[in-house]
Amino acid sequence: MDEDALPDRAPSSAAGGPSVGGAANIELRHLRAYVALCEESNYTRAAVRLHLSQPALTRTIQQLERHIECRLIERTSRRFELTEEGAELLAHARRILADVDTVTAQLRSRAAVEVGFAWLLPTTWLAATRRRYEALGGRITLRRIDDPLAALDARSIDIAIYRGETQLPGHLESRLIATEQRILAVAANSPLTTATDLRWADLAGYPLVVNVVSGTTHAESWDQRDPNRPIITCRNFEEWIELVAANRGIGGAPAVARTRAPHPGVVYLDIPDAPPTHVYLAWHTTPSRAVQRFLAVA
Incomplete structure (x- = not known):
């Protein structure tokens, strides 16, 4: 048998097989692995694309077959071919993954960034930043707090606005956003x-x-x-x-x-x-995607 082929073993309800309601155990990783395998038509190439070892990919596909209790791929040393059920699953898997990726991107784009400040926000900067960020679908929420840097350090806010020259710890970064008389x-x-x-x-x-x-x-x-x-x-x-x-x-x-x-x-x-006085933004050195988008327009 070709080293790229799966072992010729039909799904079984014996030890290691699916339990009642096994389809509920199907995960996105199973579908992503299956779609990649179908698109590459080769286990080695699909494993490289997924950053998996070939045995790990093989086990993932076997798990998927056990969960749905049918064979998806014809076992042959000469060609890669899907069963009728395999072709049907591929169409649904592509649609499911596309839907998940779309809604994830939409929700991430609308994620609210919580900005903490102690007093007297630089209004011109804030208005321009809010306009640009909301044009991307995001939202900014403001939180008045006595010590924004402490709140940022505790991760109770995403961005701190502060004035004055302060030595920040290594896990925080800052950027000058305004100089004031x-x-x-x-x-x-x-x-x-x-x-x-x-x-x-x-x-x-x-x-x-x-x-x-x-x-x-x-x-x-x-x-x-x-x-x-x-x-x-x-x-x-x-x-x-x-x-x-x-x-x-x-x-x-x-x-x-x-x-x-x-x-x-x-x-x-x-x-x-x-x-003059100076106004700074501060954030964690490993920011979320929403914070990264905020910083890009701030």
Whole structure:
């Protein structure tokens, strides 16, 4: 017998044969192996195409025959030929696999990517990214969270948007998506509201309110640091703006805060030489296909 032929053994209900309801055990791998074998008309070539050993392919086809309780391939050393049942199964198998592949691709294209952010999304970037991603059939869901990087690390979100320079662990990657002008936030009753010609260095000694989780401005944001400078810490934007309004200290924020986060107790001031702030995306180094598609349009 040709080494490419199956052993001439008819399916049996004896030991190793199918049980009642055996057809329910047919898996996509059986159908994919069978279609590949039929298209190649050769076990060796089909095994190479499927990245299987030839014995493994032989066992897979034998399993399929046992499950459906009929012979699919005529055993001959001279030619590859399907039985009548084999030809019928081939037609159905191709249709089933095509349907599965189509619906899988459609569902993957519509997969939602969950984007976590702490505060003040870069709206122009988000609108453009959402438009491009949804044009591909995908969906973006937004989740406000105090620490997006921690949520990303825990895999409770797919993408983190964050500001500030942060050393990421090796299993996360990042990409700069925006550079923003930095402005000064002070209490409405602060003498700084009427100051003129303020420079960034002039602010190095004032008490500073720092959002230690997702803020953009820290003591290290000044080249010349006052070791005795009072630092008032908090853990989210809402706490930060209320502390500034209470005149506990000054703060730094991206310019978008002026229109997106107005507060009756806070005045935003332009400081011409203030260093800019940066916005980044972060994701796992082994992203899902949906995340890959998102990154391609982001």
